[in-house]
Amino acid sequence: MSLNNKKILITGANGLLGQVLRLFLEKHGFVVIATGLGSDRLCNHNHVYKELDVTSLEQCAYVINKYEPSVIVNAAAMTNVDECEISKTKCLAVNSSSIDNFIPHVINYKIHLIQISTDFVFNGFSGGYVENDACNPLNNYGMSKLSAEKNIKNNLGDELYTIIRTSLIYGPGENNFLAWVRTKLETGDILNIVHDQYRTPTYVNDLALAILRIIELKKYGLYHISSGEKLSIFDIVCNIAICLRLDLSKINKINSRELNQIASRPSDSTLDIDKAIKELGFAPTKLNNALKNIL
Numbered sequence: 001m002s003l004n005n006k007k008i009l010i011t012g013a014n015g016l017l018g019q020v021l022r023l024f025l026e027k028h029g030f031v032v033i034a035t036g037l038g039s040d041r042l043c044n045h046n047h048v049y050k051e052l053d054v055t056s057l058e059q060c061a062y063v064i065n066k067y068e069p070s071v072i073v074n075a076a077a078m079t080n081v082d083e084c085e086i087s088k089t090k091c092l093a094v095n096s097s098s099i100d101n102f103i104p105h106v107i108n109y110k111i112h113l114i115q116i117s118t119d120f121v122f123n124g125f126s127g128g129y130v131e132n133d134a135c136n137p138l139n140n141y142g143m144s145k146l147s148a149e150k151n152i153k154n155n156l157g158d159e160l161y162t163i164i165r166t167s168l169i170y171g172p173g174e175n176n177f178l179a180w181v182r183t184k185l186e187t188g189d190i191l192n193i194v195h196d197q198y199r200t201p202t203y204v205n206d207l208a209l210a211i212l213r214i215i216e217l218k219k220y221g222l223y224h225i226s227s228g229e230k231l232s233i234f235d236i237v238c239n240i241a242i243c244l245r246l247d248l249s250k251i252n253k254i255n256s257r258e259l260n261q262i263a264s265r266p267s268d269s270t271l272d273i274d275k276a277i278k279e280l281g282f283a284p285t286k287l288n289n290a291l292k293n294i295l
């Protein structure tokens, strides 16, 4: 099968990554089958959209048998970390047990499963994590994503899956961190932002490109994909404000204890991306350059 005939099924295709990825892969000549909860939230595209709840065994079987994709990118997830702490059962069902609905089909059709995972599988005590560092999540979200990783590793052959761990995805659109900061600052709200949590933010376009490389180069196993640029959440928010020429005095620097969030967060979950740079030729965009493109 030539590359351009490859059929890619994307789950969670109404989400931040899903929306960008489906347009990106369509532009690169792939046959895209976008799936998500409820109706299609993206206009102006030329690919199929099907409703698919990944927790439904029947719906997964129906869609996979109908389209026989050669690649599945599983971007569906319950991503609100505090909600995952409150609704543990739902979090496990969506983020972890749903993998059982894909595994038999992945084996049967020899599909390349690309699972999107998270820096929150780490406890954040040290930072600069490489792919084979020990995982020890602090919250249900991280536990559910790690459990999905284990399920995939334990049940699929080495040449059937790739797990991508990524961190603080941002990009265009209304449903992400960047839009949240912008709206708050433009309406003059005070923002209380932690300075003691470090992340390696990820430009969604870079992540889409890394996924394309993984598909084209047939790369399997585990990859960390982010900017590799270690920044505190406070620094990230200040950079956004500076880029938008908005009032920095509205951004309060606080520590995690003061924020008192429902779910614990890792203090330094920064990801080392050397493997992706070497093996995928990955060249991530620095936050400030990406912001200039988006804002």
Ligand SMILES: NC(=O)c1ccc[n+]([C@@H]2O[C@H](COP(=O)([O-])OP(=O)(O)OC[C@H]3O[C@@H](n4cnc5c(N)ncnc54)[C@H](OP(=O)(O)O)[C@@H]3O)[C@@H](O)[C@H]2O)c1
Binding pocket: 011, 012, 013, 014, 015, 016, 017, 018, 036, 037, 052, 053, 054, 055, 074, 075, 076, 077, 078, 079, 094, 116, 117, 118, 119, 145, 166, 167, 168, 169, 170, 175
């Ligand atoms: N965003 C980040 O900073 C970040 C960081 C690290 C890793 N990740 C991982 O990256 C992936 C993509 O994240 P994202 O930022 O694109 O998140 P997102 O914008 O929240 O997208 C996730 C999508 O999954 C959908 N979904 C939820 N439950 C589902 C179900 N049962 N069946 C099918 N779809 C379902 C959501 O639907 P609704 O829109 O209807 O809720 C949403 O559209 C996820 O696996 C996430 O864990 C994200």
